[in-house]
Amino acid sequence: MIEKDIIIVGGGAAGFFTAINAAEKNPQLKIAILERGKDVLTKVKISGGGRCNVTHAEFIPQELVLNYPRGEKELLGPFHTFMTGDTIEWFEKRGVALKIEDDGRMFPVSDSSQTIIDCFLNEAQKHGVEVLTNQPVTSLKPVGKGWEIQTKHELFSCEKVVLATGSNPKMWKVLEQLGHAVAAPVPSLFTFNIKDNRIKNIPGVVVKHVDVKVLNTTLESSGPLLITHWGMSAPSILKLSAYGALELAKMNYKFDIEVNFIGLSFLDAIVSLKTFKQELNKKTVYKFPQFDLPKRLWRELVLAANLAETMRWADLNKQQLEALAKQLTEAVFSVDGKSTFKEEFVTAGGVDLKEIDFKTYESKKHSNLYFSGEILNIDAVTGGFNFQNAWTGAYILAQNL
Secondary structure: OEEEEEEEEOOOHHHHHHHHHHHHHOOOOOEEEEOOOOOOOHHHHHHHHHOOOOEEOOOOHHHHHHHOOEOHHHHHHHHHHOOHHHHHHHHHHOOOOEEEOOOOEEEEOOOOHHHHHHHHHHHHHHOOOEEEOOOOEEEEEEEOOEEEEEEOOOEEEEEEEEEOOOOOHHHHHHHHHOOOOEEEEEEEOEEEEEOOHHHHOOOOOEEEEEEEEEOOOOOEEEEEEEEOOOEEEOHHHHHHHHHOHHHHHHOOOEEEEEEEOOOOOHHHHHHHHHHHHHHOOOOEOOOOOOOOOOHHHHHHHHHHOOOOOOOEHHHOOHHHHHHHHHHHHOEEEEEEEEEEOOOOOEEEEEEOHHHEEOOOOEEOOOOOEEEOHHHEOOEOOOOOHHHHHHHHHHHHHHHHO
16 A cells, blocks of 8 residues: 555646645645546646646636636635736746736747646656556545545555546546535537538638627627637637536537627617618628628628629618628527537536535545545636636645645
8 A cells, every 4th residue: 555645636737736736835745646547737738729728817806706607606715815816926936937818818928838737747846746647546435534545556545635637527426425416517618510501611700709699598698709610619609608508408509599790789780781871882782891890701691681792782772781780680590519629628517516615625525535626516718717716726725735
């Protein structure tokens, strides 16, 4: 049997952040990370398109929590303890400078996730954290005041155990056997599969700001929209997928959305179109996009309104103006299925938040059992928020081990 003071199950971002902070606070502790695979930090490597979206430039806790469909209430206290600014300072103290992009996302200045991985590996080595790979956990049981952990290859004992295994169904089953309630996982952060002639031939088109709602629900969002080979993506869609994770799963990912491409009401759009009819009377509607819409999208919407390519603004009658306004402000698209956003897979689901003490991240059911990261039923919209949740929880947890 291998004996340690603290064992952290899971060699991802939350696991390493916990281990490093715990070892810094108490250098005497014998800490080991158990990783089920042959490599550690694999999700960090692919995150943010290989650049690692470390956090988001939102510095007010009350505003930051609004980006968490699950966990908003529970995270307010923790964010007052360890916030975005603390994350930036933590990395900068260890030689990793971060930068803010126009949309608020923060990346290492190197634009490479390897910078974050190297930082974690170096810090773990520097503080004597043992990293053991190919150690999938098969059982976890309380023994006296401590824990025994059985992997496929070894038996470990420790005083305290931290579970940082992310969305791992096998670990959730182990926790259910220990009496913890686990919310069933469903995908969050996914793109919409849409087959529609209006977008079929224009992949790559970006609209800077749209309003999107899922019909017959209260779900709505706004932001940039990207038209893809398979349908629609970008923040406006990803926010809907996160906040609607449970509801859209119940619909089996078959539903209709309404997209407003120009941010005006139907009636206001009519007023604008009548103005264009007067001012651009001799120009063809098809060739001259309005409302700052991308040319390719504008042309598809004009055709969808049954306007001929040769039609001039002066020739539009009331019904044709209304048909075009409807395409611009109330375009309905049928969603049939989802696709994973890039290579990142986030789930809604995990350990019931009522069973966690968010001052310490310790289980309320078992002493010396702690949780870090996405193993909890917390998830966020895209933009660095899932990582900030991991850093905050891991830091607070480490201070209380």
